Amino acid sequence: MPKPPKHVVLSKIELGTRLRAIRLQHxxxxxxxxxxxxxxxxxxxxxxxxxxxxxxxxxxxxxGALRLSSDDLLSPRQHARPAPPSRREG
Numbered sequence: 001m002p003k004p005p006k007h008v009v010l011s012k013i014e015l016g017t018r019l020r021a022i023r024l025q026h027x028x029x030x031x032x033x034x035x036x037x038x039x040x041x042x043x044x045x046x047x048x049x050x051x052x053x054x055x056x057x058x059x060x061x062x063x064g065a066l067r068l069s070s071d072d073l074l075s076p077r078q079h080a081r082p083a084p085p086s087r088r089e090g
Contacts, residue, residue: 019044
């Protein structure tokens with residue numbers, strides 16, 4: 001299977017940088033985001049640092065947790081479309 005051109009693929013570092021920015025836009029900690037995804041905060045930390053990749057299932061969970069499409073999260077644009085601020089009940 002041919003690989004997509006480099007300009008179409010995000011590196012782990014680029015994805016991590018984007019994830020951190022989006023997470024902070026939502027006012028979430030790594031622990032809060034991880035809890036929503038059903039994982040541990042060290043997973044989110046590793047992704048944000050660019051040392052861990054995501055599975056397709058994790059991408060889907062992450063996009064859902066951040067109320068984004070997978071395309072918004074992964075497309076090689078400068079910035080993903082900002083989501084509305086999260087509303088915390090409590």
